[in-house]
Each structure stands twice: as C-alpha cells, then as structure tokens.
C-alpha cells in the first residue's frame with residue numbers, strides 16, 4: 001500500500017536513470033565498447049548529481065544530434081546546457097544521510113511521476129545538505 005507521506009517530491013531510483021541514459025548513449029553510438037560503459041555511467045552519475053537530471057537529458061540529446069561519432073567524455077561535457085554551467089552545488093561530504101552524494105534513498109511515498117516508491121528498490125531525493133549556489 002502506498003503510504004501518504006507529504007514532503008519533498010521523490011524521483012525514480014537514481015541508478016535507473018543512469019542506466020536509461022547509458023542505454024541511450026549506447027544506442028546512439030553502438031561503437032561504445034562495453035568496457036567503457038562504466039566510464040560513461042560515471043559521467044552521467046556525476047553530472048546528474050551536480051547539475052540535475054534534466055541537464056544530463058538535454059546534454060545527451062544535444063550530443064546525439066551533433067556528434068556522428070562517439071564523443072569522448074571531455075567532449076560530452078561541452079554539451080552541458082549553458083544555464084546550468086553557472087550553477088554551483090555543494091554537499092556536505094561528512095553528511096550522515098548521503099555521505100556527500102547529495103541524494104538520500106527513501107522507501108516510501110510517491111515519485112514525481114505519481115508512482116508509489118518501490119519498497120525494496122527505493123527512490124532518491126535531494127538530501128538536506130545539498131545546496132544550490134549561483135556562481
């Protein structure tokens with residue numbers, strides 16, 4: 001049963017998002033070697049943590065439109081939307097709730113899509129230590 005918990009909006013599990021983005025990268029550039037997948041996954045994870053998921057989504061979309069060949073990670077970074085490049089975020093590396101990742105795992109409530117959170121897999125939301133600062 002979905003419990004009714006009010007509070008910050010929850011999103012789908014973070015790793016599921018990372019996987020979706022990597023799948024999209026792999027589909028766009030089939031030359032991507034399996035041993036490099038974790039590199040690209042790491043890039044997606046880091047960029048989503050720092051700038052948010054929609055920034056990663058836009059970045060990949062743009063890169064797919066413009067890069068016929070598999071771009072390097074350094075090249076992918078150039079597609080980061082301008083509006084988020086200027087936003088700095090910070091977390092507390094010592095935070096007991098997220099250990100500095102900026103994401104807290106939760107196991108109850110609803111995601112932003114309105115789906116109940118999977119009680120086993122959980123979902124993530126921004127940790128209280130996560131701050132957005134203008135550069």
Ligand SMILES: [Zn+2]
Nearest residue numbers: 095098127129
């Ligand atoms: Zn935290």
